[in-house]
Amino acid sequence: MLLPRFTHGELSRFVWGNLGVLAVLWVLQLAKIHWVALSLRTLFIISIIAVLMDYGPLVVKKAANARTxxxxxxDLNVVFSAYGLLYLLTPRAFNPQNPAESLALLGFLFSVGALVLAYVPRNHYVGIRFPQTYASPVVWRKTNLLGARLGFVCGLIFFLTAGLFGADIGTAALLMGVIGLVIGTWTYANWLTQRGK
Known part of the structure; x- marks a missing residue:
């Protein structure tokens, strides 16, 4: 739920937009026009990820959970679009000087992993777990939704800094982002509790 409100038409536009961009990249690759610095292997991996993101969730779609x-x-299409935009703006982050030492991929995984927070029910293992979030299902849901959004942004920043400046600066950015996420969600959970949510 990175976007608070959306229509089914907006979802379709995201899906078709992302698939359209992939189609253009494949045409450029097959026509040997290399203004994009993607290897055939990288483009193939990106295509598989895009198809899994678009159609993988449909495997579990039933009438009861269709909206979720x-x-x-x-959310997955927003992630794909955000990283696609990053590629257009900063392609060097996707091709670090020393790939063996880059932690940029972890930034992507952090972004996608943070999305889980928006959907996880109250439990003792996964989620933003403060006394305030355990006390109220509404506080749990809203705080974890904020955590998903902050985690997504934190992963983007981690990806960029690790890809552009190396593992040390990327790790420092991730640490600062996680601290910000904890402080932000804790403050928000307290505020919701005080308002009686």
């Missing part, structure tokens, strides 16, 4: 599955598909 649409939210997940939209």
């Amino acid at each position: 599955v649409d939210h997940i598909r939209l």
